[in-house]
Amino acid sequence: MRKFGTILTGILAAACILAGCGAAQKTPAETESMVSMQETEAENADTQEETAAAESIGTEAETTAAETAEPEGETADAETAASAESEAAGCLTAGAYSYHLETKTQSWDDASGQxxxxxxxxxxxxxxxxxxxxxxxxxxxxxxxxxxxxxETGEDPLVTDALEIRESGADIEGMPPFSDEYSVTGVTAVQGVISVLQENYCYTGGVHGMPGRENHIFRETDGKETTLPDILPLSEEEVNELVREQFLTRIEEHPEDGYFPEAADAVKEEMDFISQSYLTQEGVVFYARPYELGPYAAGYIEVTLTWEQLGL
Structure with a gap:
């Protein structure tokens, strides 16, 4: 029996070899290695899928951002174009108000048609x-x-003087015509009013003309003209005294501006600074005209009182 078992075992082993059983079997180490490789391949596949998904999301985000940015850029361009178009059309603003400028002109000729x-x-x-x-x-x-x-009527003698000098036989060769030109230099909406500053340049012969200013103040409620004292809580005397102090301080601290020697005395004697003023967002500017405190070349000499200094 023992001999038969040995023979049978040999036959079975030979049959297994002939059937390729030895090639099909793997050791535990080989099995574990294959499992590890399969897991690694699966992990790599998962990583590739995650990377592809992330790249897809990133691409979509960039596309969305680009699409979102494009309308904003178009809006900014449209606003810029609208602003430029409005400016080109002469439309101006002061606070909530829109306005444009218009001009009336007229001229007069002498007897010779000049x-x-x-x-x-x-x-x-x-x-x-x-x-x-x-x-x-x-x-x-x-x-x-x-x-x-x-x-026209001669109430303002500019035209009549111009005609008379040309008809008088005076030597006016090379002298330009007399003129008076007004321009709007500031429209300010502040403190419940609208302030319109106009500057003019009047030429009546000589080396140069003379500058001038007009400032009109209107109530926002009804558009009627008002005055600076009407919108300030301070009295006219208090305002004039504040302005006087400002001018005297400027004359003392800035002699290099070339004031006349009697400029300080002129300021001390002046009783009305309010009539020569205009409004800004910061406060009220008070000014002296050329030749009042200094030479023509000094131009307008100005001081500013803030709204806070004026009690507002």
Whole structure:
């Protein structure tokens, strides 16, 4: 029996070898190695999928950001274009108010047909259509008409003087015609009012003309003209004293500005600084005209009182 078992075992082993059983069997180490390789391959596949997904999300985010940024850029371009178009059309703003500038001109010739005098009047035209804006527009239409009428009638002697000097036989060779030109240099909405500053340059012969200023203040509520004292809590005397102190301080601290020797005395004697002022967002600017405190070359000499200094 033992011998038969040995023979049978040998036969079975030979049969297994012939059937390829030895090639199919693997050791435990080989099995573990294959499992590890399969797990690694699976992990690599998962990593590749995650990377691809992340790249896809990133691409989508970039695309979305680009699509979002494009309309913003288009909006900014549109706003810039609209602003430029508005500016090109002459539309200006002061606070919530839109306006444009208009100009009336007129000239007069002497007997020989040569121009003796010309005038130019620039003024604002408010565009909102409110009662207050219509009232301000009516004011400036009347303002321009009154100016032209004064020149025509001789109430303002600019035109009559220009015609007379040319007809008098005086030597005026090379002398330009007389002129008066007004331009709007500031429109400010502040403290419940609208301030319109106009500057003019009047030439009546000689080396140069003379500059001038007009400032009109209107209530925002109804567009009617008002005055600086009406909008300030301080009295006129208090305002004048504050301005006087400012001018005296400037003269003392800045002698290099070339003031006349009697400038400080002129300031001390002046009783009305309010009539020569205009409004800004920061406060009120008070000024002395050329030749009042210094030479022509010094131009306007100005001091500013803030709204806080003026009690507002």
């Amino acid at each position: 121009e003796a005098c010309s005038v130019s009047l620039e003024y604002p035209v408010f565009e909102g259509g409110t009662d207050a804006e219509n009232a301000m527009n009516a004011f400036y239409q009347e303002w321009a008409a009154d100016k032209l009428d004064a020149w």
